[in-house]
Amino acid sequence: MKKFQAIIHFEMDDAFMGLVPPHRTYINYLINKNIVDSYAVSMESQTVWITINAETKTEVDQYLVKSPLYKYWTYVIEELFVYDGQLFRMPSLQMN
Template sequence: MKKFQAIIHFDMDEQFMNLVPPHRTYINYLINKNIIDSYAVSMESQTVWITINAETKAEIDTYLAKSPLYKYWDYTIEELFVYDGQLYRLPSVQLN
């Protein structure tokens, strides 16, 4: 399984906020299925960053297209070569 980063830019209108709750339900489903590793949103720049596990970019397109917010998005998908962070490390040893 490969890791990809979806970088999504969006524009909001009146209906956008009404679609956020079903969108969050869908994102939570993908997180629970270990399809999404991380999900971050900036309202300042109206950008979303999603780290996704998949075999192909086409598979990611399929996942993204099922979001209720899809029509608001302009996005790119990039395959990641390295993905590292604290959650991927062994816990540090704490001596008593």
């Protein structure tokens, strides 16, 4: 399984915020299925970063299309070569 980064730019209108709850339900579903590793949103730059586990960019695109917010997005999908972070490290040993 490969990892991809979806970099999404969005524009909001009056209906946008009404679609956020079903979108979050969909993202939570993908997180629970281990399809999405991380999800971050900046309202300042109106950008979303989603790290997705998939075999191809086409498969990633198929996940993104199902979001209720899809019509507000322009995005690129990039395959990641390295994906590392604190959560992937062994826990530090705590001696009693």
